[in-house]
Amino acid sequence: MTSPQEKLLPATRRALLHRIATAQAEGRAPSLVAAVVRGGKAVWHGSRTSVDGHGPDENVQYRIGSITKTFTAVLVLRLRDEGVLDLGDPLEKHLPGTGAGEATIAELLAHTAGLAAESPAPWWERTPGSLRPELADVLGEQPHRLPVGRRFHYSNPGYTLLGALVEELRGAPWEEVLRSELLEPLGLHRTSAQPQAPHAGGWAVHPWADVMLPEPVENLGRMAPAGQLWSTAGDLARFAVFLAEGDPRVLSAASVLEMRTPAAPAEAEDVAAGAAYGLGMQIQYRDGRNLVGHSGSLPGFVACLTISVEDDLAAVVLANCTSGPLTATVAADLVRIVAEAEPRIPDPWRPLPEVDQSLLELTGPWYWGTHVAALRLAADGGVSFGPLSGNGRRSRFRANGDETWTGLDGYYAGELLRAVRRPDGSVSHLDLGSFVFTRQPYEEGAPVPGGVDPEGWRGIR
Template sequence: MTTSQEELLPGTRRALLHRIAVAQAEGRAPSLVAAVVRGGRAVWHGARTCVDGHGPDENVQYRIGSITKTFTAVLVLRLRDEGVLDLGDRLEKYLPDTGAGEATIAGLLAHTGGLAAESPAPWWERTPGSLRPEVHDVLGEQPLVHPVGRRFHYSNPGYTLLGALVEELRQAPWEEVLRREVLQPLGLHRTSAQPQAPHAGGWAVHPWADALLPEPVEDLGRMAPAGQLWSTTGDLARFAAFLAKGDDRVLSAESVREMRTPAAPAETADVMDGATYGLGLQIQHRDGRLLVGHSGSLPGFVANLTIGVADDVAAVVLANCTSGPLLSVVGADLVRIVAEAEPRIPEPWRPLPEVDRSVLELAGQWYWGTHAFALRVTADGLVALGPLSGNGRSSRFRANGDGTWTGLEGYYAGELLRPVRRPDGALGHLDLGSFVFTRQPYDEGDPVPGGVDPEGWRGIR
């Protein structure tokens, strides 16, 4: 990907540089690199380092830790899209006798499988993967610490199971499948399971002194699908663009949108923070924005990928220190800086190339009881139903090809919208999951549940 610094205004570029400079200085990171993506490609790259004249560029590898999980999730969604598996399938169907077989594939993706957060001691991030050669060694004697499907509990072993699932169904090593099905099609040539020069070294920074200690670099073995990868800001910028728009060579736009959709119940603390989890992606609300992506850490490294889908802006931030700068905050700030300084310019309005009269007939004002709603035909071939004023239930609907429509989000997700005609063929009302929407409030010509008083509307007598 060729970066173009000139595409952002000078003031925006300086604000971005200032933000990462503060993060590197206050977080005491040996080096920190960042990139911003807009319109599907990198438009800015910045770096700060403790070594004068040695600023890492967008091709220097850093370890990205749990951002690896998002790559593993993409592989699983590919298997689903091919019809090889269903997300509702239990793991037992494909990997028997793990002790965690009741968990569903969707539950493992969303960390609701009930599994422990970590594998048994010693800590897997600082010890060789050869200590855990089999799945059983990763899971231990009691893999489950919560009832399956009941709560969100982040689980690294859960993604080990998903990697093992990929290997079983593809009959090839996880790393090989990832390279063939994701890295090569997306042009991520600097993303790999093992470090490839040039790459940064990982450091621990003394908490009370400006001193460094090199961190060990371990091959994680079975735990690789949870955190093994090395990558660059250049490659992760491409990956961010893919997660925002999809790429039919890897996953469709609809499937990556599904990854960005909340799939786990939020813990109490997460509700307060506005955070939840999708299928391999973290989801949060910050500064009034919906952000998706993933953070990552391994001894010597921290990483973050943040996407503001509505703003069409993404940020990647990588540093080579065990702790220090809060990169999830830095990434969100980089998105905010660009989104506020240079708001997205919408595409020009254009009329539809053709109008389906049967769909156009649905458009306009409808009433659910006394609540006024509007149904609009959108440029992407959907219809959208929402309240005319104030807050209320709203959703977009996708045509089913038989005159009915299926809800895509919110209260009406998965619910059927069915236009109902009167005996004379005229459009009468909309039936939406047993709710009757009429052209006039309590229209006596339609089957309003409970009926309509025959004397009609009146004043106080």
């Protein structure tokens, strides 16, 4: 049987090893472990260590910090999909009395609730969670720093509130809900709230000398939903597959796509950096590639999980140092190395097994005024609609089963596309959010807003 290590070309494997070796050496990390995922499974893993003969493998736990937030977001989306809550609900509706209940659940997920970035002193990442036993201890006397809903402002206490929301609606501790609803169904048996051997120790490396200091390992208590988890390269590789494809046992493909979709207004510096935030997931545009996932850090550890859905690739990088390798950059580089050396081979084109002739007649060019757009059938029964070439309003649509389609992305996201027929059954026009598209520009007899000049098209007289 071919091992996962042999599924990438030797030159690609060496390039990946070179990248993590450089990261470990230049970042002065006591150890670093990485994995690459393609085709729904791990196809490569590698590690580097400062101790000969003790290189970590994909089953060694590291603390993953804020990647925990993505796990918490999945639990919240499950509640939404079950109809227990709506993302537009104010937190106060389900978790009253926090002092931050004006913010909606979506705003908490997207870090637009205006809450403080951190809990009140002392620094929560390096002190016991027992110092903050209640939500009031996490939020402080003035939870907000900015107006609710106005801008992106990363907030660790915001995810503490989401964890408390999960506990309130499930009637069980966040850790128990996480294990039963996410970790066990996905087979993430090496992901846990407390470290389980074998696990790496966390270290601080002196900035001006090659010496180290052990970092304390704290139980974060109430702050756990924001950054408590320990995991492995192997488990995070499996989690990456789920975040790209969904799993009906946990969350649908449509819901994980929603998590990966920008939900927070970006600041100028975020736009310049090509960064955005979805619902519990960071979004980055790097080297012409759309990358989604999350980074994480806690004293003694840095981590990153990143996914390129279009390339069918993901990468995980974990290291046990407080500051050192830029794991987000390394993970993006691992994706790029494989994507460039062994680009994804497209699935074969195949004709549709069957087609509804009444839908087939809707395909082709349609005119809004003098602008031409084309409607094309998709294999899943939906359609795409947009310019024949170049830039313009272009969207994919989901079929509703009654000659209407709902926009999935782009300008027409959420808008209704409808085929309007004449009394004899022939197609009159398409209606898209009040825009009338006809088979000919300003077609005579069509219900074009403002009417059509009865003299028709003409030259200069």
